[in-house]
Amino acid sequence: MTVFDRFINAWLVFTGKPSAEARAAADELISLKSELARLRLDLREARQTVNALRERLQELESHTIQHSSDGMDGLFGTIAAPLSQLRLQDSLMEAGKEISSTSVMTLARHLMNAIETAGLEPIGSCGGEILFDPEQCGPLSTDSSFSSGEPVVVRFVGYRYNGRVIRKALVEEARR
Helix, strand or coil, X not given: CCHHHHHHHHHHHHHCCCCHHHHHHHHHHHHHHHHHHHHHHHHHHHHHHHXXXXXXXXXHHHHHHHHHHHHHHHHHHHHHHHXXXXXXXXXXHHCCCCCCHHHHHHHHHHHHHHHHHCCEEEECCCCCEEECCCCCEEECCCCCCCCCCCXXXXXXXXXXXXXXXXXXXXXXXXXX
């Protein structure tokens, strides 16, 4: 700062007028106070959003638990009769009585239908051809490897529940 600048600043202080540095500092202080007020408002809004999202999450969790419980009650109610009949077939077989494979498979179909109706989705069908997807399929033999999108034959059906693969379908090369 030159001698002249110092003289001007001293004169401004003497006459009660702020110096250029004081005006710049005051402007900076006003700018910082404005920014602080905006940030406080943003923080308040963010806290309100977080609280609203927490409440919504609690509602969804509560609904999911209730829905899951209702779904399981319905599923168990549906499969109770076929399971009871399967237990009867099992006890007859243990007692040395002859049981019909047709009646056992009929009961198994009832169980499969009830479980699939509750949301368990099969991936492929036994002997059916699908396109290989490593997220949903696995080779039946460790000697096999497939490219994504390659036609394959399902030997063991896989299962998916709520969009998540629970068990991959086991597949073999499609015969042409």
